[in-house]
Amino acid sequence: MATRWLDEAERAAWLRLIAVAELLPATLDTHLRRDSGLTHFEYFVLAMLSEAPDRTLRMSALARRTNSTLPRLSHVVRRLEERGFVERTPSPDDGRATDARLTAAGWDAIVAAAPGHVETVRRLVLDPLTPTQVEQLSTIGEALLTQLDPKGHMTRELSEKEAPQ
Structure with a gap:
């Protein structure tokens, strides 16, 4: 089977996507650490719990929602427990x-961190785009996620199976 090499337009799009994928997480992490003392992943874990029924999820469901392995998640949750957040x-x-x-302290932490995080996301990702580009970004993300996350673990609403009974 012959390799289907990228043409110039595909190559340019790919390199820009990879640059964003590399730069954005580190930038978000830097801002969250500075402003709230949380890593981006810790913030993500707290945010997923804050949106869950009774602010509770099984660890396996939380791992799926955060695209994490159970060992990594367990390590991060242990750190959050030590801080009284989970x-x-x-x-x-x-x-x-x-x-x-x-926990109540975890809720307070996510509520305090959210405005600055949202402002950073808005400034870095949404504000540079036109409303049409925001719609296109959503459509493009959905198309890519059908391949990367076909079961929708990271994007679907919490199912009854994921939430504790």
Whole structure:
């Protein structure tokens, strides 16, 4: 099978996408660390818990929602527990599973961090685009995610299976 090399337009688009994929996470991380003392991933974990029913998710569901391995997530949740932002408990409906729950302090932390984070996202990603480009970005993201995340773990609303019973 012959390699289908990128043409100049495809190459330019690819290089720009890779540059954004490399630069954006580090920039978001820097701003969050400076402004709220959270890494971008810690913020993401707290945000997913804040949106869950009863602010609680099974660790396995939280791992899917954050595109994380259980060992990485467990390490980060342990750090968040040490700060009083999250607590882990055995799942009441499945003794083999563990639930992570956002505490009141965790809620306060995400509420305090969110305005600055949203402003950074707006400044870096949305404000440079026209409304039409924002729509196109959403459409492009959806098209790419059908290949990268076909089950929609990172983008779908929480299902009853993911939320603790």
